[in-house]
Amino acid sequence: MSTEQERIEQIISTLKKRQEENRLNYYKPYRFQKNFHETGVEANQRLLMAANRVGKSFVGAMEMAIHLTGLYPEWWVGRRYKEPIRAWVCGASNETTRDICQRELFGQPDNPRDKGKGSIPKHLIGETTRKPGVPNAHSSVLVKHSSGGWSRVAFKAYEMGAEKFMGESIDLVWLDEEPPQDIYSQCVTRTLDRQGMVYMTFTPESGVTEVVQSFTTDLKPGQALVTAGWEDADHLTDKMKEQILQALPPHEREMRSKGIPTIGSGLVFPILEDNLTCEPFTIPSHYPRIAGLDFGYDHPTAVVWVAWDRDEDIVYIYDVYRMSKQTPDYHATHINEREGSHYIPIAFPHDGYQHDKGSGVTLAEHYRQANVNMLPFHFENPPALGEKKGGNSVEAGIMDMLSRMEQGRFKVFNTCYEWFEEYRLYHRKDGKIVKLKDDLMSATRYAVMSLRHSTTETSKWNSKGRLGPKVAIV
Numbered sequence: 053m054s055t056e057q058e059r060i061e062q063i064i065s066t067l068k069k070r071q072e073e074n075r076l077n078y079y080k081p082y083r084f085q086k087n088f089h090e091t092g093v094e095a096n097q098r099l100l101m102a103a104n105r106v107g108k109s110f111v112g113a114m115e116m117a118i119h120l121t122g123l124y125p126e127w128w129v130g131r132r133y134k135e136p137i138r139a140w141v142c143g144a145s146n147e148t149t150r151d152i153c154q155r156e157l158f159g160q161p162d163n164p165r166d167k168g169k170g171s172i173p174k175h176l177i178g179e180t181t182r183k184p185g186v187p188n189a190h191s192s193v194l195v196k197h198s199s200g201g202w203s204r205v206a207f208k209a210y211e212m213g214a215e216k217f218m219g220e221s222i223d224l225v226w227l228d229e230e231p232p233q234d235i236y237s238q239c240v241t242r243t244l245d246r247q248g249m250v251y252m253t254f255t256p257e258s259g260v261t262e263v264v265q266s267f268t269t270d271l272k273p274g275q276a277l278v279t280a281g282w283e284d285a286d287h288l289t290d291k292m293k294e295q296i297l298q299a300l301p302p303h304e305r306e307m308r309s310k311g312i313p314t315i316g317s318g319l320v321f322p323i324l325e326d327n328l329t330c331e332p333f334t335i336p337s338h339y340p341r342i343a344g345l346d347f348g349y350d351h352p353t354a355v356v357w358v359a360w361d362r363d364e365d366i367v368y369i370y371d372v373y374r375m376s377k378q379t380p381d382y383h384a385t386h387i388n389e390r391e392g393s394h395y396i397p398i399a400f401p402h403d404g405y406q407h408d409k410g411s412g413v414t415l416a417e418h419y420r421q422a423n424v425n426m427l428p429f430h431f432e433n434p435p436a437l438g439e440k441k442g443g444n445s446v447e448a449g450i451m452d453m454l455s456r457m458e459q460g461r462f463k464v465f466n467t468c469y470e471w472f473e474e475y476r477l478y479h480r481k482d483g484k485i486v487k488l489k490d491d492l493m494s495a496t497r498y499a500v501m502s503l504r505h506s507t508t509e510t511s512k513w514n515s516k517g518r519l520g521p522k523v524a525i526v
Contacts, residue, residue: 074173074174074175075169075170075171075173076114076117076118076121076123076171076172076173077173079114079125079171081111081114082107082280082284082285082286083284084100084102084106084278084279084280084284085107085111085114086127087278088100088111088115088251088278089111089115089118089128089129089130090129090130091130091276091278092115092130092131092249092251093129093130093131094274094276095249095274095275095276096240096243096247096248096249096250096274096275097240097249097250097251097274097275097276098249098250098251098252098275098276098277098278099251099252099253099254099267099275099276099277099278100112100251100252100253100254100278100279100280101254101255101256101264101267101268101277101278101279101311101313102253102254102255102278102279102280102281102284102311103255103280103281103282103285103307103308103309103310103311104255104296104308104309105282105285105288105292105296106280106281106282106284106285106288106311107285107287108228108253108254108255108280109152109153109156109228109253110156110171111253112153112156112226112228112251112253113153113156113157113170113171113226114171115130115226115251116139116141116157116171116205116224116226117157117170117171117172117195119131119133119137119139119203119223119224120137120139120172120195120197120203120205121172121173121176121195121196121197121198121203122134122135122136122197122198122199122203123173123198131249133223133224134199135197135199135201136197136199136201136202136203136204137197137203137204137223137224137248138203138204138206138220138221138222138223138224139203139204139205139206139222139223139224139225139226140205140206140207140208140222140224140225140226140239140242141153141154141157141205141206141207141208141225141226141228142207142208142209142210142225142226142227142228142231142235142239143209143210143227143228143229144209144210144211144229145209145210145211146183146186146189146207146209146211146212147186147189148209148229149189149207149208149209149228150183150186150188150189150190150207152228153207153226153228154170154189154190154207155170156170156171157170157171157172157193157205158170158172158177158190158193161188161189161190162187162188172195175196176195176196177193177194177195177196178193178194178195178196178202179193179194180192180193180194181193183207189207190207191206191207192204192205192206192207193205210229210231210232210235214232214234214235214238217235217238217239217242218238218242219242220242221242221243221245221246222239222242222243222246222248223243223246223248223249224243224248224249224250225239225242225243225248225249225250225251226251226252226253227239227250227251227252227253227254228252228253228254229254230252230254230256230257230258230261230263230264231252231263232263233261233262233263236250236252236263255307255308255311256307256311256312256313256318257307258318259313259318259319259480260313260318260319260322261318261319261479262319262476262479264313264318265318265319265322268313268322279310279311280311281309281310281311282309282310293309296308296309297309318479318480319478319479319480320450320454320478320479320480320485320493321453321454321457321475321478323454323457323458325472325475325476327457327460328457328462328463328464328475329463329464329465329466329472330368330463330464330465330466331465331466332370332465332466332467335359335368335370337508337509338508339359339360339361339362339368339508340359340360340362340503340506340507340508341357341358341359341360341392341396341506341507341508342357342358342360342396342397342398342399342499342502342503342505342506342507343355343356343357343358343387343396343397343398343399343495343499344356344358344398344399344400344431344494344495344496344497344498344499344500344502345387345398345399345400345404345419345426345495345498346400346401346491346492346494346495346498347400347401347403347404347415348376348491349376349377349378350376350377351376351491352374352375352376352491353373353374353375353376353378353383353491354372354373354374354491354492354494354495355372355373355374355383355387355398355495356369356371356372356373356471356492356495356496356499357369357370357371357372357390357396357499358370358496358499358500358503358506360503360506364461365461366460366461366462366463367456367461367462367463367500367503368463368464368465369462369463369464369465369468369471369496370465370468371390371465371468372468372470372471372492372495373386373387373390374470374491374492380415380418380419380422381418381422383419384418384419384422384423384424385422387419387424388422388423388424392509393424393425394425395425395507395508395509395511396425396507397425397426397427397505397506397507398419398424398425398426398427399427399431399498399499399501399502399505400415400416400419400426400427400430400431400498401430401431401444401494401498402430402431402444403415404416404419404426404430405430416430427502427505431444431498431501431502432444433445433448433449433501434501434504446485446497448501449497449500449501450485450497452500452501453496453497453500456500462500470492471492471496473489474489474490474491474492474493475493477489478490478493
């Protein structure tokens with residue numbers, strides 16, 4: 053090999069090393085990545101919700117490196133820190149935080165020769181503290197800031213619990229992978245007195261959770277959402293996209309290729325509350341009404357009253373009742389106190405036919421004996437065309453309610469505080485609705501799916517289950 057060839061190879065090797073150990077100097081963000089950086093000008097809470105493989109963690113690490121070092125590129129128009137900062141980098145577990153976030157910032161954790169091959173230039177990496185019990189993991193690292201001092205970045209994991217996120221005042225927090233709500237709230241709190249920032253980078257694998265909803269349907273001043281799909285990442289070829297898609301189950305493809313939350317998990321009704329609420333008004337006498345009752349004892353007995361504007365096909369939740377550890381007679385007293393209780397029918401589930409162990413009387417009959425206007429039959433969904441019975445599918449009712457909400461045909465009086473309390477917590481886990489604090493939601497479904505049985509004061513259900521003019525139920 054000639055001397056000239058050796059010299060050229062040496063130059064190439066040196067340039068390669070410089071680029072590997074100073075990636076920050078060569079950072080050229082995609083449009084969505086640059087857009088995400090720019091949101092820091094005004095937003096203190098930011099979310100990059102993106103597809104898999106588009107560079108979410110990479111852009112998160114680059115932003116962290118820029119702030120830790122104070123080396124802002126010429127194109128930078130985002131937030132700037134003029135002095136050293138205190139920062140947190142957080143992931144789901146200590147291992148994933150090490151293998152993803154730490155690697156993106158400082159290089160491959162288990163290879164000392166890779167130190168400096170992350171987003172933070174090697175010559176700016178200072179003292180490193182190891183994390184006990186986690187091989188090759190950092191607890192904290194000092195990073196030289198352009199002002200002359202040292203920034204400090206600490207690594208945390210959601211598995212540590214929210215209490216480990218208390219106490220400190222922090223300038224900047226990067227959450228890679230979606231955090232639980234309590235940990236996210238703690239991180240925001242830790243940055244308040246320093247007027248700092250919290251930013252997240254994740255694919256919404258858990259669906260429309262409370263964290264996701266706060267950015268997708270309830271965005272507030274000081275928050276920013278940036279989304280990105282495969283089409284925004286030039287490094288993904290058509291062949292690569294096709295290979296990844298073929299390996300994914302169909303129900304995950306939208307979420308993983310576009311960063312769109314899967315409705316199959318997370319909040320059951322991912323609809324902004326402002327789109328549902330309305331001011332109370334005097335309900336016209338020609339609006340048919342109905343109520344839904346969900347039985348309970350340890351968990352609450354719940355009742356929801358519904359009025360139906362048939363002309364516009366809009367349902368209005370106008371009153372609710374919820375109480376636990378009380379008898380049917382106690383509940384009946386409160387139900388009968390409601391205006392219109394003498395004619396408004398009440399839909400109830402099949403467990404209304406359960407017999408009391410002492411008297412042998414069914415729950416539904418207990419209420420009837422207390423003059424509650426129960427329907428003559430238990431709840432069923434509207435039957436399909438040609439069918440005699442509709443069954444009691446929960447998902448059928450949920451989809452009907454969700455469709456109404458999306459189309460503006462489902463409204464709730466803003467005085468129904470308890471209803472909204474449940475609404476905010478009504479969610480899925482592993483695709484299934486969590487049966488916890490869902491009593492008013494169940495009662496709502498019974499009522500809304502029983503609109504065909506709703507009545508005005510001029511008609512009510514008789515003992516044979518037929519509509520007639522003011523015939524009392526016997």
